[in-house]
Amino acid sequence: MIVDVFLQGTNWNYNNVGVNLLIEITQRLYKMPLAQIIEEHVCLPMEFKQTGWCKEQNDKLVWINEQYANDQGTEANLFMSARELAYWGYVHLNRGVIDGKQILAEKIFKQTTSIISPADLKHELPRNGFFFGLYKMSRVLQQS
Structure with a gap:
C-alpha cells in the first residue's frame, strides 16, 4: 500500500516506494522474478558473469553484515564486480550502443x-x- 506523506510537488523524501512498485509491476508483467529478468535481458546479452543477487556472504563480495531473505531481485542485494560496473557505465555513456550494435534500447537511456x-x-x-x-x-x- 502506498501512502502519500505530502502533496505531490510540495516536498521531497527519499524512499524505495517507486522502486518497489516498479519491481512488482515488472515481475507481474514478465511472470518471473526480477533477478531472472535481469539475468536474461541484461546480464546474458552483455556477458556479465560477476553480477547478480546474492543472499549469502562469500569471499568475493564486500559484505557489511547484511541479511537478505532471498536472491530474487526484491531486495538491495544486487552485487556487481568493479569491472562490470564500469562497463555498465560505459554502456550508459554510449546509450546502449557497443561495437556499433544497439544492445539495449536507446529509449531506456533517454528515459532514465x-x-x-x-x-x-x-x-x-x-x-x-x-x-x-x-x-x-x-x-x-x-x-x-
Whole structure:
C-alpha cells in the first residue's frame, strides 16, 4: 500500500516506494522474478558473469553484515564486480550502443536520464530522473 506523506510537488523524501512498485509491476508483467529478468535481458546479452543477487556472504563480495531473505531481485542485494560496473557505465555513456550494435534500447537511456520532477517543484528541492538524482544538473539546465 502506498501512502502519500505530502502533496505531490510540495516536498521531497527519499524512499524505495517507486522502486518497489516498479519491481512488482515488472515481475507481474514478465511472470518471473526480477533477478531472472535481469539475468536474461541484461546480464546474458552483455556477458556479465560477476553480477547478480546474492543472499549469502562469500569471499568475493564486500559484505557489511547484511541479511537478505532471498536472491530474487526484491531486495538491495544486487552485487556487481568493479569491472562490470564500469562497463555498465560505459554502456550508459554510449546509450546502449557497443561495437556499433544497439544492445539495449536507446529509449531506456533517454528515459532514465531525463528529469521527471514536476516543473513547479520548489527551487530548493532536488530534481530527479527515473533512478538518478539530477539536482545539480537540473540547476545547470535551468540556467542555460
